[in-house]
Amino acid sequence: MKYRTLVSAEQIEARLAEMGAEITADYAGQDLLLIAVLKGAFMTLADLARHIEVPLDMDFMAVSSYGDATKSSGVVRILKDLDTEISGRHVLIVEDIVDSGLTLSYLRRNLEVRGPASLEIATLLLKPGLQKVPLDVKYIGFEIPPDFVIGYGLDYYGQYRNLPYVAVLEEE
Ligand code: 5GP
Numbered sequence: 001m002k003y004r005t006l007v008s009a010e011q012i013e014a015r016l017a018e019m020g021a022e023i024t025a026d027y028a029g030q031d032l033l034l035i036a037v038l039k040g041a042f043m044t045l046a047d048l049a050r051h052i053e054v055p056l057d058m059d060f061m062a063v064s065s066y067g068d069a070t071k072s073s074g075v076v077r078i079l080k081d082l083d084t085e086i087s088g089r090h091v092l093i094v095e096d097i098v099d100s101g102l103t104l105s106y107l108r109r110n111l112e113v114r115g116p117a118s119l120e121i122a123t124l125l126l127k128p129g130l131q132k133v134p135l136d137v138k139y140i141g142f143e144i145p146p147d148f149v150i151g152y153g154l155d156y157y158g159q160y161r162n163l164p165y166v167a168v169l170e171e172e
Pocket residue numbers: 040065071072074096097098099100101102103104147148149150154155156
């Protein structure tokens with residue numbers, strides 16, 4: 001497979017530092033819980049969390065979207081739920097990418113009914129204009145073109161998650 005760099009490791013690091021500073025300011029004095037959706041968001045969570053300077057907890061969910069590997073169907077199955085109660089807590093969902101927004105919209109509704117004190121979304125990448133549902137994303141790393149990307153947690157059939165940068169897959 002051929003691919004080319006879209007967002008470099010240096011750009012990611014610099015932007016996550018900025019986002020971390022913003023989140024640190026916004027959540028000062030609050031009880032913050034970061035929730036990452038496995039598997040794609042693990043790298044964003046790990047690197048973003050190192051730039052957040054308020055005490056925080058982390059928890060993980062795993063979901064699977066029915067349909068093929070490169071398109072979201074919006075039908076989401078929870079494979080692993082949170083270990084933590086989120087009632088009354090300030091929750092920040094950390095995502096790798098928002099494409100159609102269907103997965104996040106489902107998750108948001110699912111978490112909302114558990115009664116968090118607040119619920120916001122941070123994503124490293126967002127493909128503007130492709131959202132099929134209105135979605136309020138508070139922290140956005142980079143807006144990118146509507147191409148399929150890999151790296152920095154994002155896979156293509158399970159591979160390429162380890163790339164330290166985000167790349168565009170080029171079909172041969
Ligand atoms: P959405 O529901 O917003 O369309 O996207 C759901 C999930 O599809 C994302 O969390 C991500 O796992 C996957 N996804 C969406 N766009 C891309 C992409 O460009 N590359 C990869 N590897 N996964 C994507």
